[in-house]
Amino acid sequence: MPEPILTINRLDAYYGDFQALYGVEMNVQEGEVLAIIGSNGAGKSTLLRSISGLMENDADQIRYRSEPIGRLRADQIAKRGIALVPEGRQLFPSLSVEENLVIGGQVGRKGPWSLDKVFKLFPVLEERRSVASTSLSGGQQQMVAIARALMSNPDLILFDEISLGLAPVIIKSIYDALPGIVGEGMSAVIVEQDITKALSVSSRVYCLQEGRVSLTGMSDAVSREEISRAYFGVEQ
Amino acid sequence: MDWLNALVQGILLGGLYALFAAGLSLIFGVMRLVNIAHGDLIVLAAYMGLTTTIVLGVHPFVAMLLVIPAMALFGYVLQRGILNQTLGDDLLPPLLVTFGLSVIIQNALLEVYTADPQKMDAGALETASVSVGGLSLGILPLMTFGMAVVIIAGLQFIFYRTALGRAFRAVSDNQDIAQLMGLNRRHVFGLAMALALAVTAIAGILLGIRTSFDPSIGGGRLIFGFEAVIIGGLGNLWGTLAGGVILGAAQTLGAKIDPGWQLLAGHIVFLFILAIRPNGLFPRISG
Numbered sequence: 325m326p327e328p329i330l331t332i333n334r335l336d337a338y339y340g341d342f343q344a345l346y347g348v349e350m351n352v353q354e355g356e357v358l359a360i361i362g363s364n365g366a367g368k369s370t371l372l373r374s375i376s377g378l379m380e381n382d383a384d385q386i387r388y389r390s391e392p393i394g395r396l397r398a399d400q401i402a403k404r405g406i407a408l409v410p411e412g413r414q415l416f417p418s419l420s421v422e423e424n425l426v427i428g429g430q431v432g433r434k435g436p437w438s439l440d441k442v443f444k445l446f447p448v449l450e451e452r453r454s455v456a457s458t459s460l461s462g463g464q465q466q467m468v469a470i471a472r473a474l475m476s477n478p479d480l481i482l483f484d485e486i487s488l489g490l491a492p493v494i495i496k497s498i499y500d501a502l503p504g505i506v507g508e509g510m511s512a513v514i515v516e517q518d519i520t521k522a523l524s525v526s527s528r529v530y531c532l533q534e535g536r537v538s539l540t541g542m543s544d545a546v547s548r549e550e551i552s553r554a555y556f557g558v559e560q
Numbered sequence: 561m562d563w564l565n566a567l568v569q570g571i572l573l574g575g576l577y578a579l580f581a582a583g584l585s586l587i588f589g590v591m592r593l594v595n596i597a598h599g600d601l602i603v604l605a606a607y608m609g610l611t612t613t614i615v616l617g618v619h620p621f622v623a624m625l626l627v628i629p630a631m632a633l634f635g636y637v638l639q640r641g642i643l644n645q646t647l648g649d650d651l652l653p654p655l656l657v658t659f660g661l662s663v664i665i666q667n668a669l670l671e672v673y674t675a676d677p678q679k680m681d682a683g684a685l686e687t688a689s690v691s692v693g694g695l696s697l698g699i700l701p702l703m704t705f706g707m708a709v710v711i712i713a714g715l716q717f718i719f720y721r722t723a724l725g726r727a728f729r730a731v732s733d734n735q736d737i738a739q740l741m742g743l744n745r746r747h748v749f750g751l752a753m754a755l756a757l758a759v760t761a762i763a764g765i766l767l768g769i770r771t772s773f774d775p776s777i778g779g780g781r782l783i784f785g786f787e788a789v790i791i792g793g794l795g796n797l798w799g800t801l802a803g804g805v806i807l808g809a810a811q812t813l814g815a816k817i818d819p820g821w822q823l824l825a826g827h828i829v830f831l832f833i834l835a836i837r838p839n840g841l842f843p844r845i846s847g
Contacts, residue, residue, distance in 0.1 A: 376740060378739070397739065398739035399740075399743055402740055408740050410740070414734060414737045416730045416733040416734060416737070416738075418730075419726065426726070427727070430723065430727075476742065
């Protein structure tokens with residue numbers, strides 16, 4: 325097995341006194357799409373926040389291309405090639421659509437993604453490039469959030485609940501764009517409530533339950549029973 | 561004619577108030593920091609200008625070329641060294657720390673320069689004037705107002721047309737997400753304070769040419785700045801200029817009625833506008 329692009333070692337994470345993650349072990353291989361599933365409060369978003377540097381950890385708990393990055397700030401991690409598409413889009417309301425995209429590219433990494441390229445991926449954004457980001461529909465805002473992350477030309481992209489609050493037809497169009505995104509040799513971690521969707525786009529899956537990894541396996545090999553046990557913690 | 565004269569002088573004075581306010585507005589807009597020491601920083605800049613003119617024997621406008629970068633550097637170091645540590649969900653720590661800073665600056669100035677009022681010598685410029693339609697307008701107030709317009713246009717340009725301004729707005733919107741875009745908010749805040757104190761340097765030197773100053777007058781300048789910001793509406797730089805103009809005009813018109821009413825008239829207009837338009841006259845249009 326080649327060296328993983330990202331390795332997580334016995335990661336604990338806390339919000340004040342509350343412990344959100346307990347000894348999570350995980351790795352992401354170069355070029356793969358990894359899905360993380362789990363119910364609300366299982367620690368999925370916390371895990372992505374830790375990887376992207378929004379939460380500080382011990383240096384060795386997160387290694388990226390064998391460099392310990394657990395202690396780095398989010399901007400330092402972004403410069404190394406990890407991008408997060410945050411839950412709830414979180415665009416900059418004071419910035420226009422185009423400015424939101426340009427600021428994503430400001431990290432200064434070279435690669436295939438540019439303003440022209442993301443406009444080709446999501447043509448509707450080009451039409452609306454100069455409007456305020458808040459005037460877009462939810463689906464369009466999600467496109468901006470994804471495109472903004474792509475603009476930094478990451479090697480690893482983290483998607484946090486990209487289908488949350490969107491109409492099924494929009495979700496479909498966004499997931500249809502996914503192969504074109506990860507096809508460029510990019511690795512991806514997808515956090516998703518919709519288990520069927522998550523399994524269909526990923527090669528491997530991790531399930532979190534109350535801050536612990538409760539299941540890992542190949543996405544096409546895990547059974548419904550295994551997942552429901554790992555997801556809900558029901559002893560059968 | 562006297563009334564018209566008072567009005568015009570007040571409008572020109574408003575340019576200076578807008579410069580007091582611009583730095584305050586910028587700092588609050590980018591990092592939600594209410595800088596109680598702002599008035600004392602203006603006075604500090606005036607003293608730095610005074611020292612430069614005396615030591616180097618140069619005109620105050622030449623001194624600006626040194627004081628602006630010096631204040632900007634001081635702002636960056638101050639922000640990264642002290643003020644960044646106070647920023648968080650709670651508004652109180654930065655208030656307390658900048659209040660402390662205000663006391664420190666005042667006392668340091670008192671120690672170095674004594675409490676004697678000082679004034680910068682700008683030569684013939686101080687008394688030069690032009691006649692416009694029967695009104696006699698001072699060159700210095702005209703220049704002050706012109707500089708205020710140019711500086712606010714410049715700040716507006718930086719905010720809405722440059723990468724730095726984009727970073728300011730992004731960090732102001734959402735610090736965490738801005739950090740994900742590779743922006744180190746501590747550095748961005750440092751740059752915002754540097755820019756604010758560069759403007760403050762100009763304001764301080766113009767103040768020091770216009771009137772005499774001593775270490776204790778910072779508080780009053782802070783109030784004028786605050787009032788101009790609030791009258792104009794938070795987060796709107798052109799509104800800040802309008803706020804300064806309204807405040808300046810209210811003061812000179814008040815003084816025309818009775819010399820003792822100068823400050824009172826300004827405060828009354830401020831309270832009146834706050835009562836009818838609590839968000840100021842031109843609040844930022846939220847997108």
